[in-house]
Amino acid sequence: MLGEKERKIVRALADGIPFVPRPYAALAEKAGMEEEEFLSRLKDLKTRGILRRVGAVLQHRRAGFSANALCIWNVPEGRLDGVGAAVSREPSVSHCYSRERAPEWPYNFYAMIHAHSREACESIADRISAENGLGERKTFYSVREWKKAAMRYFCEKQEI
Amino acid sequence: MLSEFDKAILNAVQGEFPLESRPFAVLAERLHTDETTLIARLTELKRDGYLRRLGAYFDSDALGYKGTLIALYVSPDKFASVIEAINRYDGITHNYEREGEYNLWFTLQTASESQRQIILDEIHGLPGVERMLELRSAKKYKVRVQFRLD
Numbered sequence: 001m002l003g004e005k006e007r008k009i010v011r012a013l014a015d016g017i018p019f020v021p022r023p024y025a026a027l028a029e030k031a032g033m034e035e036e037e038f039l040s041r042l043k044d045l046k047t048r049g050i051l052r053r054v055g056a057v058l059q060h061r062r063a064g065f066s067a068n069a070l071c072i073w074n075v076p077e078g079r080l081d082g083v084g085a086a087v088s089r090e091p092s093v094s095h096c097y098s099r100e101r102a103p104e105w106p107y108n109f110y111a112m113i114h115a116h117s118r119e120a121c122e123s124i125a126d127r128i129s130a131e132n133g134l135g136e137r138k139t140f141y142s143v144r145e146w147k148k149a150a151m152r153y154f155c156e157k158q159e160i
Numbered sequence: 161m162l163s164e165f166d167k168a169i170l171n172a173v174q175g176e177f178p179l180e181s182r183p184f185a186v187l188a189e190r191l192h193t194d195e196t197t198l199i200a201r202l203t204e205l206k207r208d209g210y211l212r213r214l215g216a217y218f219d220s221d222a223l224g225y226k227g228t229l230i231a232l233y234v235s236p237d238k239f240a241s242v243i244e245a246i247n248r249y250d251g252i253t254h255n256y257e258r259e260g261e262y263n264l265w266f267t268l269q270t271a272s273e274s275q276r277q278i279i280l281d282e283i284h285g286l287p288g289v290e291r292m293l294e295l296r297s298a299k300k301y302k303v304r305v306q307f308r309l310d
Contacts, residue, residue, distance in 0.1 A: 001224060010223065016215035019199050019206070022181055035181060042216075043179050050222040052303070056173035056214045060307050063162075063170070063210055070258065070265065084301035096302040099229060099295040108298070110229070114307065140258035140265065147247045147255035150215055151269050153223050155250065 002050070007154045008032060009041055014152040017054065061145070065114040067121040072138040073129070074101075075109040083132050087111050092124050107138060162210065165193075167309040169201060173214060174306045225269045228276065230283070231262035231293040238288020239264075245286055249279055262293060 002010070012031040017023045028038035045051040060068070075083050080098050087109075088096045095112040111128070115121040118141065129137055162170070168191055178186040184202075185195040205211045220227055234242045239257075246255055246266055255266040270276040284292050 010216075010218060013216040016213050017177065017183075019184075019203050019214070021184060021195060021199070023183065024179075024181065039179055039181070045218075046179065048222075050219055052217045052219050054177040054179065054214075054216045055175060056170070056177070057212045058170060058174065058307050059209050059212045062208075063307055063309060065307060070256075080299070084299065088302035091308065093302060094304070094306075097229075097300055098298040100298055102293050102295060105293050105295070110295075138260075140260045140262065143257040143259055143263075145256055146243050146264075147252065147266070148212070149253045150213060150217075151220065151225070151253050152250055153218060153220075153225065156271065156275075 005031075005033065006041060006045065009038060009045070010153050011155060012038075014150070014155060016150070060114060064116055067115045067118045068142040069113045069118075069121045069125065070140040070142075071111050071113055071125050071128075072107045072140070073109045073134045074107045074136070075134065080109065083109065083134070086132055087128060090124070090128060092121075093128075109134075162309065165191075166201070166205060166210070169198065170205065170210065170309055173202070173211070177214065220269055225271055226273070226276065227267060227269045227297050229295040229297065230266050230268060230280070231295065232264040232266075232283075232289055233262050233291040234264050235288045235290055238286075242286050242288050246283060251275075251279065262291065 008031040012027045018026050020026055024039050025035040028035045031038060042051065084096060084098060087093055092113050092115055093111045094114055097110045098108055099110055101108050113121050113124050115124060125137060125139065172187055172191055177183055180186055182195065184198050188195045188198040191198065202211065242264065243255065246252055251269045252266050253269065257263060258265055268276065268279060270279065280294065283289060
């Protein structure tokens, strides 16, 4: 798992990257280390796959993606990985997961589809269903976002 | 309205942000502009609500956190109070109202099984929560959120 210095780095990043010329120097100060050490440890976390990426997330509705649908299917276990790989290649799909079924819920495959209209969203979802031979689809359109935040790791019971 | 320059900036910052001492300068060069101009424009794009966040995204599993998706059916008269209660949890990062037989969907990340269970029991007990589904993630195939602006 992570060492204490690495946890400090993760915590220092909880509020994102500041818009200043040397953002990592500012974050390093928060984490109590030099910029050089901060950057080399961050690169190491990236190499180890613990850090997925540093980058921006858009306010996608503001940017014109007004139709956002959570689409759900029931995919036989043996086909999950193949279907998962194929659906992940779709540019309109942002998130694609398999999840355990629940007693009253026989579905196990989830994809978030984003488009500029519901019609566009439906046609993408229909095409994904057809191309992958998927059965019945459940679709839940977003009505309103009530919370979207970045996870603050290692902050649960942080000592001051 | 977004200019062509804005779209180029938003497409670029959604990619890999440089892990270098002067990352904005590196990005500015690619966009044929300078560091000061880029930082100023990014600040405005954030203020105007196009850019949600520039940050580091970690693999929650690798950090020892387990994620789950919860679907609720909340009776309409109790909707506001349920949302208020749910949004108070730090481990609940996404909470969306959706159309359909389950009308509120949120994600929960916790560092332990017991913590997860405590939170879910509390939410299940909220007045107005009529149905709850817990959909634990099995495998992530894609989590990269990138929106290309043309």
